[in-house]
Amino acid sequence: MTGCMGQLALSLAEQAFGLPGIEVVSIGRPHLDLTRPGTIFPAIERSRPDLVVSAAAYTAVDAAEDDPGLAFAINAAGAGAVAEAAARLGVPVIHISTDYVFDGARKGSYVESDAPAPLSVYGASKLAGEVAVAAANPRHVILRTSWVYSPFGTNFVKTILRLAEDCDEIAIVSDQYGNPTSALDIAEALLDIADFFAQPRPGAAFGLYHLAGTGAVNRGDFARHVLAVSRVYGGPWADIRNVTTAEFPAKARRPANASLSTDSFTNAFGRALPAWQQSVEVSVRRLVRENRINPR
Ligand SMILES: NC(=O)C1=CN([C@@H]2O[C@H](COP(=O)(O)OP(=O)(O)OC[C@H]3O[C@@H](n4cnc5c(N)ncnc54)[C@H](OP(=O)(O)O)[C@@H]3O)[C@@H](O)[C@H]2O)C=CC1
Numbered sequence: 158m159t160g161c162m163g164q165l166a167l168s169l170a171e172q173a174f175g176l177p178g179i180e181v182v183s184i185g186r187p188h189l190d191l192t193r194p195g196t197i198f199p200a201i202e203r204s205r206p207d208l209v210v211s212a213a214a215y216t217a218v219d220a221a222e223d224d225p226g227l228a229f230a231i232n233a234a235g236a237g238a239v240a241e242a243a244a245r246l247g248v249p250v251i252h253i254s255t256d257y258v259f260d261g262a263r264k265g266s267y268v269e270s271d272a273p274a275p276l277s278v279y280g281a282s283k284l285a286g287e288v289a290v291a292a293a294n295p296r297h298v299i300l301r302t303s304w305v306y307s308p309f310g311t312n313f314v315k316t317i318l319r320l321a322e323d324c325d326e327i328a329i330v331s332d333q334y335g336n337p338t339s340a341l342d343i344a345e346a347l348l349d350i351a352d353f354f355a356q357p358r359p360g361a362a363f364g365l366y367h368l369a370g371t372g373a374v375n376r377g378d379f380a381r382h383v384l385a386v387s388r389v390y391g392g393p394w395a396d397i398r399n400v401t402t403a404e405f406p407a408k409a410r411r412p413a414n415a416s417l418s419t420d421s422f423t424n425a426f427g428r429a430l431p432a433w434q435q436s437v438e439v440s441v442r443r444l445v446r447e448n449r450i451n452p453r
């Protein structure tokens with residue numbers, strides 16, 4: 158797994174802990190640095206993987222607008238080199254991509270055959286990464302996910318909880334729709350996919366899949382649910398005020414409707430992720446009870 162302290166890397170390490178027959182090796186900087194291509198193959202080879210999970214990425218969506226060179230070096234060239242390393246070692250790669258490859262103009266949720274049209278440098282760099290991964294290693298599963306949060310790292314859920322500690326009211330855009338997704342849930346799905354590679358099952362196949370929490374919501378109602386759960390467990394609470402994207406200026410453009418249809422993943426792998434509300438409850442309860450809202 159590329160990435161050490163990232164949300165997904167920490168979630169996979171936790172979900173795999175103690176499972177028989179599974180060892181997760183997280184590799185990151187300085188040993189594996191996606192901006193230094195020469196580090197990639199040796200670092201991956203040293204871990205002697207049966208499967209490579211490619212989760213490290215440049216994820217600062219607004220900052221990427223000012224540094225497209227770095228975003229593409231990490232998310233496109235770096236991701237391609239990771240997939241190529243896996244191919245050289247004769248093992249498959251699971252690569253994580255994003256809903257931000259879409260422009261968000263679709264009514265309803267996006268399927269895998271919909272044409273991507275990224276609005277941001279981050280989205281464009283991740284789309285280039287998908288292309289590079291697919292070209293480098295035919296044995297790939299590319300998973301597009303969205304709006305990832307967890308008890309770890311930096312994410313929207315933790316930002317909302319932190320803001321609620323200091324403010325009575327938080328302004329949140331209510332015209333951006335998507336599927337909140339727990340990194341802990343993605344990690345469980347990764348373990349299932351790994352199982353498929355070990356013992357191939359009918360239906361499951363390499364390729365591109367959408368995998369996200371079940372159900373779509375706008376950012377404002379997502380934040381409302383986060384704070385409603387927080388309040389139940391004695392954590393911070395604030396009122397959410399709906400604003401439009403036009404009223405909340407940001408450097409990068411974001412899709413208005415990024416919701417992903419996960420039917421093809423369900424058909425292939427026989428499972429879907431839980432309802433988004435249920436998984437938010439798991440992470441928020443933990444963040445509040447373990448007092449991890451301001452971990453650093
Ligand atoms: N967060 C989200 O909302 C979404 C994320 N995704 C995708 O999911 C994947 C995982 O995201 P998430 O866990 O949230 O990401 P995080 O931002 O939490 O973690 C990113 C990881 O990438 C590592 N990294 C960054 N630059 C480099 C580099 N040059 N060389 C090696 N490692 C590097 C970081 O290392 P370090 O620990 O050293 O900083 C960190 O471990 C990414 O591919 C992302 O694009 C997809 C949809 C939504």
Ligand SMILES: Cc1cn([C@H]2C[C@H](O)[C@@H](COP(=O)(O)OP(=O)(O)O[C@H]3O[C@@H](C)C(=O)[C@@H](O)[C@H]3O)O2)c(=O)[nH]c1=O
Pocket residue numbers: 216217218219255256257302303304305312313316317320327328329330333376405407411
């Ligand atoms: C913190 C905050 C954000 N917002 C808005 C800004 C933005 O339009 C939206 C989301 O803000 P964020 O910057 O937290 O989220 P963002 O970085 O856009 O999240 C994205 O990250 C990348 C890595 C992905 O791949 C995507 O799936 C998606 O999760 O909410 C508010 O309206 N009010 C607020 O107080």
Ligand SMILES: [Mg+2]
Pocket residue numbers: 321322323324325326393394395
């Ligand atoms: Mg408050």
